[in-house]
Amino acid sequence: MRRFLVRLVINAVALWLTTLIVAGVHVRSYAAGEVALVLTFLLVALVFGIVNGVIGNLIRIVAFPLYILTLGLISLIVNALLLLLVAWLTGFIGFGLVIDNFWAGFWGAIVLAIIGWLIGIILRPLIGRTK
Numbered sequence: 001m002r003r004f005l006v007r008l009v010i011n012a013v014a015l016w017l018t019t020l021i022v023a024g025v026h027v028r029s030y031a032a033g034e035v036a037l038v039l040t041f042l043l044v045a046l047v048f049g050i051v052n053g054v055i056g057n058l059i060r061i062v063a064f065p066l067y068i069l070t071l072g073l074i075s076l077i078v079n080a081l082l083l084l085l086v087a088w089l090t091g092f093i094g095f096g097l098v099i100d101n102f103w104a105g106f107w108g109a110i111v112l113a114i115i116g117w118l119i120g121i122i123l124r125p126l127i128g129r130t131k
Contacts, residue, residue, distance in 0.1 A: 003127055006123060006126055006127050007049065007127065008042060008045055008046060008049065009042075009045075010116055010119045010120055010123060011045035011048055011049055011116060012038075012041040012042045012044070012045035013115075013119060014112050014115040014116035014119055015027070015041055015044060015045055015048070015097075015112060016041050017111075017115050018108050018111045018112045018115060021111050022104060022107050022108045022111050023104065024099060024100035024101060024103070024104025024105075024107075024108070025097070025098075025099050025100075025104050025105070025107075025108040026097075026098050027040055027041060027044060027095075027096065027097055027098065028040075028095045028096060028098050029095060030093075030094070030095040040095055040096065043090075043096065044086065044090055044096050044097045047086050047089055047090055047096070047097075048082075048083075048086045048097075051082055051085055051086050051089070052082055055082065055085070056078070056079075056082050059078055059082075060075075060078070063078070076106065076109070076110065077106075079109035079110075079113060080102065080105045080106040080108075080109045081105075082109070083097075083099065083105045083108055083109045083112070084099055084102065084105045087099040087105070
């Protein structure tokens with residue numbers, strides 16, 4: 001459970017930093033205030049983790065030949081589409097991730113992956129503990 005919560009916070013912080021860096025990617029909070037904004041980032045990070053874990057892995061398995069053929073570059077497109085899917089899903093509830101266009105999603109997915117990877121490296125000792 002601890003590992004799940006740490007990964008959730010890492011994804012939420014990476015998403016927050018991505019919204020600061022990439023133009024066209026932002027989060028619409030469900031209410032005014034800092035607490036509501038933090039909870040919104042955590043909710044979007046949860047949806048992103050579920051979509052990436054379930055649908056992302058399914059796409060990676062089915063499209064394995066394309067990954068080999070393109071030397072993995074197709075993953076940039078897949079990650080952008082998964083981020084757009086998260087924006088579409090959270091849009092149904094009236095708040096959440098908002099992406100202006102495909103290219104904002106493309107660059108947002110790249111920045112999100114790099115920031116999440118860097119934060120994961122920094123917090124690896126915290127994630128690695130099982131107790």
